[in-house]
Amino acid sequence: MTEDGRPGYAVTTLESWMAAITHHYTAAGLDSPVRTRVVAETMTGIRKQRTKAGIGPTKAAPLLAHTLAAIVTAIDESAVGWKAQVAARRDTALLVIGFAAGLRRSELVALWVSDIARAGDPGDRFLLVRIRGSKKSPTEMEYVAMARGENPRTCPWCAVLRWLAVLAAFDRAVARATARAHPDPAAAGQHAVERVCARDTAPADVHVCERAWPSFQAVDVALLRPLDADGLPHLKALTRPAVVPDILKRRAAQAGFDAPVVETLKGHSARGGAATMALAAGVSINDVAKHLRHRDIRTTRGYDRSQPWAGNTAADHLGL
Structure with missing residues (x-):
């Protein structure tokens, strides 16, 4: 106690x-x-x-869409210089993908570049996220579709493409420098990243969904990676799922949210927010359970913020 x-x-x-x-x-x-x-x-x-004793389970506060929008807006507005821009692209992609696909922390940090693909006719309507072994199906692959967002700042397509542009340029430059026995492959990677950030002048409130998919030297590489002291992405993935709530809390504080609010945000907040928003918008509970890959629909019901006890209940008809 x-x-x-x-x-x-x-x-x-x-x-x-x-x-x-x-x-x-x-x-x-x-x-x-x-x-x-x-x-x-x-x-x-x-x-x-x-x-x-009236002590129920403590749940992570759901990350709602307007809160996510405020956070990623603050991320973009504070990104001065190429190093900050790289971190901004990584963190925005992490938060938006986690929310849109309703991913668990472990699923999010385990994504490879090859796990994200355009799909759906006509016109590539979705980004398809492949999950290689989830809590529900540890021996199988599952897929989650993400549609384009109306708000460019929280559009999954835009977030993914902006981050992939950095990764692809860095990976290609490092691979070429290594093949040529360059004394400092990381420096070549840095120059490539700086060029990407300098050339990409499209503001964050403009869609970049129609851009060509960046070409990678190899697609079986980590999607979300730690950044080194020089602001460059590692070649390996984020290995600790705890990094996800760390980034969320830090970015929420940066966006000006009060400390008590920041502390309610946890690693499950994005996933919980996706469920909460979908149910509030009238999406069927079965469809939400399918999107989140819940084995038991009772888990999905836990995100329903409606008040079934309010309105027309039996107590209204007792003649009191």
Whole structure:
């Protein structure tokens, strides 16, 4: 318990630890101590105790579309110089793709360039995101379609194309410099990135959806990457899913959101926001569950912000 009398750990945290214990014991060919009657009864008791105390599960605040728009606008307006522009393109792509595709943090950081493709006739109506092994289907590939956005700042196509332009130029320059035994391939990559940023004068509030798809030396490379001290992308992917909420919080604070609001944003906020916005817009719960790849539709219902108890209820007809 904490000093204010609240539980020190959420039930979901305890369940995650139990799952990890079970995984390691099973991998070692041993029976998991978690799968015992005493543990099951203890967890049931914890849930009952918290329900009686009115302590429900804490959920990440959903990242709504207008909040996302405010954040990416601030990202663009603060991007002075090529280094800041590279970081702005990366962070905007990360936030917009995560929101539009409703991706989990682990799915987002695992994306390769080859996992994003144009699809749908006529006229390439969608960006198709391939997920290679998700929580729902760890041994299968799943696909999520992202349509073009009305707002250029939050359009998935624009965000992807602006970031791919940087990656493609950097990767090609480094590959050519390496093949020619250049003493500093990273410097060649930097010059290429600087040229891209200098030539791309299209403002962020203008669509760039019709641009040609950048050509890569190899497409089986990480899409979202860390940036080094010189502002250049690494060749490897972001490896920690925790980077996603770190970027979201930092960029929200930069956009001027108050600290209490920033602290409510977590790694699940973009995914939760996509579900919340879609349900509020009248999308069927089955379609939202399909988009988020939920195994249990009850999980999807948890994002429904409507108030089913308000309006025409049985209590309205009791003659009181």
